[in-house]
Amino acid sequence: xxxxxxxxxxxxxxxxxxxxxxxxxxxxxxxxxxxxxxxxxxxxxxxxxxxxxxxxxxxxxxxxxxxxxxxxxxxxxxxxxxxxxxxxxxxxxxxxxxxxxxxxxxxxxxxxxxxxxxxxxxxxxxxxxxxxxxxxxxxxxxxxxxxxxxxxxxxxxxxxxxxxxxxxxxxxxxxxxxxxxxxxxxxxxxxxxxxxxxxxxxxxxxxxxxxxxxxxxxxxxxxxxxxxxxxxxxxxxxxxxxxxxxxxxxxxxxxxxxxxxxxxxxxxxxxxxxxxxxxxxxxxxxxxxxxxxxxxxxxxxxxxxxxxxxxxxxxxxxxxxxxxxxxxxxxxxxxxxxxxxxxxxxxxxxxxxxxxxxxxxxxxxxxxxxxxxxxxxxxxxxxxxxxxxxxxxxxxxxxxxxxxxxxxxxxxxxxxxxxxxxxxxxxxxxxxxxxxxxxxxxxxxxxxxxxxxxxxxxxxxxxxxxxxxxxxxxxxxxxxxxxxxxxxxxxxxxxxxxxxxxxxxxxxxxxxxxxxxxxxxxxxxxxxxxxxxxxxxxxxxxxxxxxxxxxxxxxxxxxxxxxxxxxxxxxxxxxxxxxxxxxxxxxxxxxxxxxxxxxxxxxxxxxxxxxxxxxxxxxxxxxxxxxxxxxxxxxxxxxxxxxxxxxxxxxxxxxxxxxxxxxxxxxxxxxxxxxxxxxxxxxxxxxxxxxxxxxxx
Numbered sequence: 001x002x003x004x005x006x007x008x009x010x011x012x013x014x015x016x017x018x019x020x021x022x023x024x025x026x027x028x029x030x031x032x033x034x035x036x037x038x039x040x041x042x043x044x045x046x047x048x049x050x051x052x053x054x055x056x057x058x059x060x061x062x063x064x065x066x067x068x069x070x071x072x073x074x075x076x077x078x079x080x081x082x083x084x085x086x087x088x089x090x091x092x093x094x095x096x097x098x099x100x101x102x103x104x105x106x107x108x109x110x111x112x113x114x115x116x117x118x119x120x121x122x123x124x125x126x127x128x129x130x131x132x133x134x135x136x137x138x139x140x141x142x143x144x145x146x147x148x149x150x151x152x153x154x155x156x157x158x159x160x161x162x163x164x165x166x167x168x169x170x171x172x173x174x175x176x177x178x179x180x181x182x183x184x185x186x187x188x189x190x191x192x193x194x195x196x197x198x199x200x201x202x203x204x205x206x207x208x209x210x211x212x213x214x215x216x217x218x219x220x221x222x223x224x225x226x227x228x229x230x231x232x233x234x235x236x237x238x239x240x241x242x243x244x245x246x247x248x249x250x251x252x253x254x255x256x257x258x259x260x261x262x263x264x265x266x267x268x269x270x271x272x273x274x275x276x277x278x279x280x281x282x283x284x285x286x287x288x289x290x291x292x293x294x295x296x297x298x299x300x301x302x303x304x305x306x307x308x309x310x311x312x313x314x315x316x317x318x319x320x321x322x323x324x325x326x327x328x329x330x331x332x333x334x335x336x337x338x339x340x341x342x343x344x345x346x347x348x349x350x351x352x353x354x355x356x357x358x359x360x361x362x363x364x365x366x367x368x369x370x371x372x373x374x375x376x377x378x379x380x381x382x383x384x385x386x387x388x389x390x391x392x393x394x395x396x397x398x399x400x401x402x403x404x405x406x407x408x409x410x411x412x413x414x415x416x417x418x419x420x421x422x423x424x425x426x427x428x429x430x431x432x433x434x435x436x437x438x439x440x441x442x443x444x445x446x447x448x449x450x451x452x453x454x455x456x457x458x459x460x461x462x463x464x465x466x467x468x469x470x471x472x473x474x475x476x477x478x479x480x481x482x483x484x485x486x487x488x489x490x491x492x493x494x495x496x497x498x499x500x501x502x503x504x505x506x507x508x509x510x511x512x513x514x515x516x517x518x519x520x521x522x523x524x525x526x527x528x529x530x531x532x533x534x535x536x537x538x539x540x541x542x543x544x545x546x547x548x549x550x551x552x553x554x555x556x557x558x559x560x561x562x563x564x565x566x567x568x569x570x571x572x573x574x575x576x577x578x579x580x581x582x583x584x585x586x587x588x589x590x591x592x593x594x595x596x597x598x599x600x601x602x603x604x605x606x607x608x609x610x611x612x613x614x615x616x617x618x619x620x621x622x623x624x625x626x627x628x629x630x631x632x633x634x635x636x637x638x639x640x641x642x643x644x645x646x647x648x649x650x651x652x653x654x655x656x657x658x659x660x661x662x663x664x665x666x667x668x669x670x671x672x673x674x675x676x677x678x679x680x681x682x683x684x685x686x687x688x689x690x691x692x693x694x695x696x697x
Contacts, residue, residue: 043114043144043160044139044142044144044162045110045112045119045120045121045139045142045144045162045179046118046119046120046121046139047120047121047122047136047138047139048120048122049122050090050122050178050180051081051088051090051180053081053212054079054090054180055079055210056092056178057075057077057092057206057208059074059075059094059127059174059176059205060074060075060205060206060246060247061205061247062074062096062205063203063204063205063247063248063249064247065203065249066098066203068098068099069098069099069102069203070097070098070099070101070102070105071095071096071097071098071102071105072095072096072098072203073093073094073095073202073203073204073205074094074095074096074174074204074205074206075092075093075094075095075204075205075206075207076092076093076198076202076204076206076207076208077090077091077092077093077178077206077207077208077210078090078091078196078208078209078210079092079208079209079210079211079212080194080196080210080211080212081211081212081213082192082194082211082212082213082214082217082219082269082271083190083214084190084214084216085184085190086182086183086184086190087182087183087192087194088180088181088182088183089180089181089183090178090179090180091177091178091179091180091181092176092177092178093176093177093178094174094175094176094177095174095175096172096173096174096175097169097170097171097172097173097174097175098171099171100171102171103169103170103171105175106126106166106169106173106175107163107164107165107166108124108135108142108162108163108164108165108166108177109161109162109163110161110162110163110179111159111160111161111162112159112160112162112181113159113160113183113338114160116183116184116185116338117181117182117183117184118181118182119162119179119180119181120179120180120181120182121136121139121142121162121177121178121179122178122179122180123136123176123177123178124136124164124176124177125175125176126166126169126173126174126175126176127173127174127176128170128172128173128174135164135166136164141164142162142163142164143162143163143164144160144161144162144163145160145161145163146159146160146161185338185339186340187281187285187338187339187340187393188281188339188393189281191270191271191272191281191393192213192217192219192269192270192271193269193270193271193272193390193392193393193394194211194268194269194270195263195266195267195268195389195392195394196209196266196267197209197224197226197228197250197264197265197266197267198227198228198250198265199250199265200250200251200252200253200264200265200569201249201250201251201252202249202250203248203249203250204245204247204248204249204250205246205247206244206245206246206247207227207244207245207248207250208242208243208244208245209228209230209241209242209243209244209267210240210241210242210244211240211241211242211267211269212235212237212238212239212240212241213238213239213269213271214237214238215237215238215239217238217239217271218271218273219239219269219270219271220269220270220271220273220390221241221267221268221269221270221390222267222268222390223243223266223267223268224263224264224265224266224267224268225264225571225572226250226251226264226265226266226571227245227248227250227251227265228243228245228265228266228267229243230242230243230267231243241267241269243267250265251264251265251569251570251571252264252568252569252570252571253569253571253572254567254569254571254572254573254575255564255567255568255569256564256567256577256578257569257572257575257576257577257578258384258575258576258578258640258641259381259382259383259384259385259578260384260385260387260388261572261575261576262572263385263388264571264572265571268389268390268392269390270390270391270392272390272391272392272393273391274391274442275391275434275440275441275442275443276439276440276441276442277391277440278391278392278393278434279434279435279436279437279440279441279442280437280438280439280440281393282339282375282377282393282436283436283437283438283440284438285339285340285341286341286356286359286360286363286375286436287438288343289340289341289342289343289344289356289357289360290344290360290361290363290364290367291343291344291364292344292345292364292368293345296344296345297345297348297349298344298345298348298361298364298365298368299368301322301348301365302319302365302368302369303368305318305319305322305365305369306369312369312370312371312405312406313405313406313422315366315369315370315371316366316369316371316403316405316410316412316422317419317420317421317422319362319365319366319369319371320362320412320414320419321419321420322365323358323361323362323365323414324414324415324416324417324418324419325417326351327347327348327351327352327353327357327358327361327414328351328352329352329353329354329355329358329415330352330353330354339393340356341356341357341359341360341399342354342356342357342360343360344357344360344361344363344364347360347361348361354415355398355399355400355413355414355415356399358414358415359375359399359400359401359414360375361414362401362412362414363375363401366401366403371403371404371405372403372404372405373401373402373403373404373412374401374402374435374436374437375399375400375401375402375435375436376399376400376401376402376411376433376434376435376436376444377395377396377398377399377433377434377435377436378396378397378398378399378400378428378430378432378433378434378446379395379396379397379398379430379432380397380398380430381397382397383429383430383431383432383446384431384432386431386432386434386443387431387432387443395434396434398415398430399436400412400413400414400428400433401413401414402433402435405422410422410425411425411426411427411428411446412425413428413486416483416486416490417486417489417490417493418485418486418489418524418529418531419486419529420529421529424482424528424529426448426449426482426483427446427447427448427449428446428448428483429446429447429448429483429581429582430446431445431446431447432444432445432446433446448582449582450582451482451582451583451584451636453481453584454479454481454584454585454586454634454636455480455481455482455483455484455582455583455584455585456478456479456480456481456484456584456585456586457478457479457585457586457587457588458476458477458478458479458511458556458585458586458587458588459476459477459479459587459588459589459590460474460475460476460512460555460556460587460588460589460590461474461475461476461589461590461591461592462474462539462541462589462590462591462592463592464539464541464591464592464593464594465592465593465594465627466594466673466675466676467594467672467673467675467676467679468541468543468550468552468594468666468670468676469543469672469676469679470673470675470676470679471516471538471539471540472538472539472540472541473536473538473539474515474535474536474537474538474539475534475535475536476508476512476515476534476535476537477532477533477534477535478507478511478532478533479525479530479531479532479533480530480531480532481528481529481530485529485530485531486531488531488533489522489524489531492504492522500522501520504517504520504521504522504533504535505517505520507533508520508533508535508537512539512555513542514539514540514541514542514555515535515537515538515539516537516538516539516540517535517537518535518536518537518538519535519536519537520533520534520535521533521534522534543666548668549665549666549667549668549670550665550666550670551603551663551664551665551666552591552663552664552666553661553662553663554589554591554622554629554631554661554662554663554664555587555589556587556589556631556633557589557604557620557622557631557633557661557662558657558658558659558660558661559608559618559620559633559635559657559658559660560612560618560653560654560655560656560657560658560659560660561654561658562654562655562658563647563650563651563654563655564651565577565647565648565651573644574644574645575644576641576642576643576644577641577642577644577647578640578641579615579616579637579639579640579641579642580637580640581637581638581639581640582637583636583637584634584635584636584637585634585635586632586633586634586635587631587632587633587634588630588631588632588633589629589630589631590628590629590630590631591628591629591664592627592628593627593628593629593664594673595627595673596626596627597624597626597627597628597629598627598667599666599667599669599670600624600627600629600664600665600666600667601624601664601665602622602624602629602662602663602664602665603662603663603664603665604660604661604662604663605622605623605624605662607620607621607622608620608621608633608657608660610653610657611638612650612653612654612657613642613646613647613649613650613653614638614639615637615638615639615642615650616635616636616637616638617635617636617638618633618634618635618657619633619634619635619636620632620633620634620662621633622662624664629664631662
């Protein structure tokens with residue numbers, strides 16, 4: 001649910017693993033009870049009163065520290081009631097339009113999933129000089145649109161947006177909006193789970209979280225560090241958890257910290273006892289989807305693979321290749337698509353699917369081939385947060401396959417491209433995964449081994465033998481291995497030939513300032529599985545005059561970078577700094593000099609072999625032999641996190657490395673080569689012609 005005042009409310013609702021409709025008049029009805037939870041699509045919002053259990057909050061006084069803001073948040077009120085089979089969430093928000101820049105905030109925009117949710121709007125009005133102006137009416141002015149904002153990323157979620165453009169909004173108006181959503185997701189089987197809180201840095205007059213559940217629900221809860229301090233009380237109906245804050249600003253999380261430290265100012269509840277309970281709930285969904293019909297064409301595909309080889313490893317490779325190359329990726333989040341995978345037979349028939357559909361297709365193939373396999377839920381960006389959260393179905397955004405062959409686990413991802421050999425697959429860096437099994441499984445660690453070779457390596461060769469100031473022939477290669485290879489390969493796979501050429505040239509220009517790309521190409525190395533970009537072109541080297549000589553800084557010779565350790569956050573200020581791990585990148589640059597390198601010398605060419613903060617290892621070596629400068633450098637990550645107390649020293653060391661480039665010094669008596677003389681002659685002739693033309697000759 002995307003809230004209309006994102007600056008004030010942050011509601012983390014069900015994550016997924018994985019046309020303009022003119023307003024028509026419809027009767028004003030009461031908000032649906034839980035028994036009216038959706039059993040069919042509700043493609044328009046209802047209009048009615050809030051549920052009886054809602055405690056409607058009066059407008060508070062404006063916060064003291066919000067003067068001058070485009071909008072001033074008065075109220076953020078989230079109330080959730082967990083029933084036996086569904087949950088009902090009430091949102092009440094109010095804000096002042098403080099300046100002309102804040103006028104657009106008054107537009108009604110509320111999203112919902114019509115396949116699982118019923119949206120009821122209770123109030124949409126303006127208070128001006130204490131007088132209410134009803135903007136909602138009977139709701140006939142509401143337009144419903146399906147925007148599908150992520151279609152360019154091959155993602156369809158089926159969500160609708162109720163929107164209305166109000167007339168005559170003015171600076172100083174108070175906008176009030178309240179609505180509720182009844183959500184019944186059959187996959188959740190009535191289990192309560194929720195994570196909500198104000199956005200970091202939001203200043204508000206009042207913010208309240210109120211959650212209620214019946215006596216028969218065994219709900220556990222926790223608070224993340226920050227402003228919310230909920231209180232629990234027992235009622236005749238069950239339990240009520242409330243955090244209520246006035247005239248406050250939500251403190252901010254620390255920058256550049258691991259994800260587990262950056263979720264703050266939030267309260268989380270769950271009805272799941274542990275992670276095995278979550279695993280068991282997912283199990284029948286995936287088992288049913290992976291079950292094949294007696295005449296399933298997938299069985300025929302498995303038979304073709306089985307006929308080719310008896311080796312289970314090779315069979316798994318062929319099954320993975322089939323799913324990766326023959327079924328295109330398309331995220332499907334509508335019609336119970338959030339948690340429920342499409343059937344394997346259906347995914348194969350339509351030749352597209354999301355991570356869930358591709359996973360069950362791959363599991364079905366592997367099982368037909370006699371290979372043990374199961375789905376494993378992961379989060380691609382917030383893996384370390386998963387281990388800090390309460391058990392929840394919403395903790396994941398992706399699912400992969402664990403295949404066991406010869407007692408070893410292999411981690412297969414049907415949404416990738418080009419994974420040709422099992423031995424090249426690395427343990428994905430998701431930190432935690434949740435295997436899906438009928439018996440139930442706890443979280444398993446997913447931490448890759450240290451890299452044995454660079455994930456990214458770049459080589460550049462420049463032939464400047466004909467002179468410093470003439471375009472020099474250049475060739476270059478970028479080589480990507482492991483998961484990085486799959487990511488880059490997938491990026492370029494979606495381009496046409498013209499688009500691919502354009503993007504490749506752009507990449508080379510951004511990587512090397514002096515390069516003018518000519519021919520560009522990509523290929524997959526059959527021996528290593530690396531994805532390789534190649535380029536031939538020219539380099540217009542920039543030799544800078546200084547103190548009677550000229551110098552050129554060797555590309556990629558600087559090893560460090562500027563590491564910002566300043567933090568504006570107020571919470572978890574001693575959290576470690578997060579870095580990409582594992583990671584390893586390498587560079588090799590060769591430059592052939594004119595006159596066989598006679599008289600040229602190097603500056604800053606001392607070898608480097610240095611470790612910074614037990615975090616990165618830097619190496620560099622430079623030579624000038626037989627007229628060729630060769631610079632080889634690599635940077636290898638050693639750890640994913642840097643303790644905060646070691647950050648100042650690491651910053652200093654990185655800055656020192658960032659300032660230590662390698663320079664080629666030309667001889668003070670450097671004489672132009674024949675190619676440079678010819679270039680200068682042509683330049684002089686062109687200038688003379690331009691002058692003559694300007695004089696009318």
